[in-house]
Amino acid sequence: MIISSHSQLNLFPTEVANNQALTSVQLKTARSGTFTDNMKLPIHRWFRYSAGFSADWVKQLIEHKSKTRHLNLLDPFAGCGTTLLAAQASQVSCTGFETHPFVYKIAHVKLLYWRIEASVLWQTSEKLIELAKKQLKPTQRLHIPLLNKCYTPENLAKLDALRNAYFELSQNDDPIKEMIWLAITAILRSCSTAGTAQWQYVLPNKKKAKVLEPFIAFQEKIALMVSDIVYVQQNQWGKNASVLLKDARQPQFEPTELFDLVITSPPYPNNYDYADATRLEMTFWGEISGWKDLQTTVRQYLIRSCSQHSAAERLELDKILQDQILQPIKAELSNACQTLAEIRLTKGGKKTYHTMVAAYFQDLGKVFYSLRTLCKADSTLCFVIGDAAPYGVYLPVEKWLGQLALAVGFKSFSFEKLRDRNTKWKNRKHTVPLHEGRLWIEG
Ligand SMILES: C[S@@+](CC[C@H](N)C(=O)[O-])C[C@H]1O[C@@H](n2cnc3c(N)ncnc32)[C@H](O)[C@@H]1O
Known part of the structure; x- marks a missing residue:
């Protein structure tokens, strides 16, 4: 109708x-x-x-933080610009990276x-x-x-x-x-x-x-x-926010002033395909002719958080796990990935979660590494993040991300749980309880 x-x-x-x-x-x-x-x-x-x-929450956080210090804000996963617009409304300067x-x-x-x-x-x-x-x-x-x-x-x-x-x-x-x-x-x-x-x-x-x-x-x-x-x-509203087409893992960006505050939400390792999410719009505008084009036009630039990624790139698990950046979480991560590699063989879809998960944490390790160079020594980072359980294998996402952040020189981390979550793994059923919240990183 x-x-x-x-x-x-x-x-x-x-x-x-x-x-x-x-x-x-x-x-x-x-x-x-x-x-x-x-x-x-x-x-x-x-x-x-x-x-x-929530833009409202971002704005409140900005206003709270700006009471005690001047703020130069960064959102390395800017998405549609929620943090940037909230910063504009509060007249705070803000830079965003988005690579989709x-x-x-x-x-x-x-x-x-x-x-x-x-x-x-x-x-x-x-x-x-x-x-x-x-x-x-x-x-x-x-x-x-x-x-x-x-x-x-x-x-x-x-x-x-x-x-x-x-x-x-x-x-x-x-x-x-x-x-x-x-x-x-x-x-x-x-x-x-x-x-x-x-x-x-x-x-x-x-x-x-x-x-x-x-x-x-x-x-x-x-x-x-x-x-x-x-x-x-x-x-x-302010005029000082800008979004840059940059990869948070390697932004190759020199700010005129280091950042005091990071408010962001990276992709979760939950198999959500950000590339597929814009397929209708990109098809309409003639930017892609079909699903296959998404890998070259979009997915290859993104954090490897879905199995389409790892399948297309034919990743090798051992090679990823040898990366020094994963050292602080290597033992636990290897265990989870090996378990996933075994479970996969028992499943019809044979999804490559084992390499996806390894690649995901490798990517986030790179993000923390670049954030260390972009942020002041007394900065605060707030990552809205959720844990995940591909094929029912639990991944303590906030703990591993916190450990990766400490390894590159941040001083401390804590997690503030916001809500429990049911899983949305497509066509997969498991009963592992999940949650979502804010990972606070200081230093
Ligand atoms: C959870 S969304 C962020 C949404 C944002 N907070 C908002 O309110 O619009 C994560 C975003 O990270 C982007 N992204 C994925 N990989 C990236 C990368 N390597 N560098 C920068 N952005 C990336 C995705 O395209 C997606 O828009």
Whole structure:
């Protein structure tokens, strides 16, 4: 069923362009309730990233820490920019690394808000939609299997018309054009008939009850972006945050000032495939032609936290375990990996968790090594992290990460448990209790 919500469009654009004060008050009132959900927060809500953490908590931590010292903040796994935006709201300078090219672009565009004139964004979007409607024709892309599974021909035709109109916009690196890119990207799942829980893998066999009409969804998204830009500009969010397309294991980056505080959440060793998570969006934009392309375009750049990784790279367990960086946890890690290597032979899928787990901790060891060179001697690091149990083999993730951090020169670590977790290992059942929390590293 295609649904629309014209009524929401009535708020824009004239109120935003001509009566910014009123809009701002309305917006503040709308947001005065709970702030725990990022999807209710300005700019954060432009793109749902379920791998992200709470912006509200980050902001509180920044404000608490900035009472006693000047802060220069780093998020080496920036994702969609939660830490960066929270730092902007608190006027604290912040740098982020993100090496997933598509996710990086989303964070980058979100941070452009201070360079945008809201009324120009609205006017450009109106011209774009006019052009898209004029050029609307049957889609030529139904032969692409994922698009075929996810869209009705009508919706794909409209999305393609928006995409073609976007390509016709003039300057390539114009921030307005980049915002338009984000608005189209952000409606792709809500306009799909497939079960596409936001930011999860696509589930074409599950049909959604509510499917948005693309032109309306686009206008609503732009309206939301316009109102948020007005809000944050009036509330004088900072301009000092930037996200860099860099690998946290080896960022090759020299900050002008070392970092005081790191707030981050790395991938967990739980087989979540960050590359696959953007398959629909990257397919739509023509950046990949199928699942196979994900390894070369995305996965090879990421922390090796899923078995697709280790399978594609044909890793050798012994070789990884010999790495000096793993020395502090070598005995326990080797045990776990050997157990996984044996269990694997009894399983149909024969997943390469044994090499994935070794490679994961090797990667995180490298991250701590580079963080040691980037952080001040009295810095604090906060890693939101969860433990894992592939094939039921328990991995004490926070303990091993803490030990890797001590080995490169950090002084102490402690763990603050936030919640118990049930496992989400795909097609695997085990009863190992898991948890998630904050790993605090000092020094
Ligand atoms: C748990 S998510 C972080 C989400 C973030 N806290 C937020 O709220 O948006 C982990 C992120 O690390 C990124 N990542 C994976 N490997 C990386 C690497 N080697 N360097 C930098 N980022 C990486 C992933 O693409 C993913 O976006």
